[in-house]
Amino acid sequence: MTTSTASEPETAPADKNFLPGPVLLLGAPGVGKGTQAKALMAEYGIPQISTGDILRANISSGTALGKVAKTLVDQGTLVSDDLVNQMVADRLRQPDTHHGFILDGFPRTLNQATWLDEQLSAAPGTLPVVAISIVVDYEQLLHRITGRRISPAGRIYNVYSNPPKVAGICDVDGSSLVQRPDDSEAVFTERMKTFEGQTAPVVEHYRKQGRFEEIDGDHAVEQVTAEIKSALKRLRQGSGQ
Incomplete structure (x- = not known):
């Protein structure tokens, strides 16, 4: 059984000659990642896929995966990578992902990134993930x-x-x-340590494969959006996709 999230856009892709494919947006707390995700959703007519949304949707819908997840959540146990991967795989089979999608909160680890690469490469005609990191001082x-x-x-x-x-x-x-x-500054500092520790291996994974760019997020929202769109086209053209 598949589930849908509330973050699906209704607009059609603005540039039918360019398919952004799977996009991983990275950014520390406060960089404006959510704002940029919404802009890309509107521009290309692609959904934002959030593991948090997927987890809640499965639990509320009572899917087989959701029932397992609910038991773990109720016990205060972390949901395993394998279970999250299964939910993501289920979500990626839905038709609204065909033009591409924006990943939010996944992959968080190198293991998840490797799994996602394998998952997408097994689907005929599916582009690999490109990663864009929004950076602010x-x-x-x-x-x-x-x-x-x-x-x-x-x-x-x-x-x-x-x-x-x-x-x-x-x-x-x-x-x-x-x-x-x-x-507070104390909470922010801890969130930054967690973000940097989790993100570094994922960034290096995509950088080594030529599927990563950094964007300066310390500009007007519209300018950052334009630079992200340009980066997406460069990344796709650079890999011949």
Whole structure:
């Protein structure tokens, strides 16, 4: 039984002469990866495939894989690579992936990357994954995350780049702004260590095969999107695909 996620776009590919194929977007917390994923979904009419979404969809739908996963989650046990791989394989068989897809949260490890390569190479006509990493200076990322302040209504400010007129007070309704616990420097530092430790082998895997590029994320959103699109075409042309 297959499941679908809520992140599937409705638009048709904008450039019918270019198929982006499978795209892995990498980026540390705060680089704007989610924003760029949405832009690529709209541009090419491809879905974003999130392992978190897949896991929740399988559990809520009561699939065979979902039942196994729910037992593990309820026990506080990590879901194994093998189970996640099976769910991803199931999702990749759905027809909305034919023009390509954006991978979110997978592959996280070298083993997962190797498995994915083998999975895609076994499917006739399927392009291999290309990986694009959005890079922003560490201090800039730190300011993006730790400077974030939010009003009860969800309005977002940043004490460094977009401060309220009165410190700690929402410009619109006068409510007090708060910093989320996850936006502290200590949490950010730990998240960065985890990200770098997990990502390094995956990056090296794709770099060695000529399927990796870095993009400077410290620009306007539209410029970063344009550079990602150019990088995708370079990567595909460079590998003769």
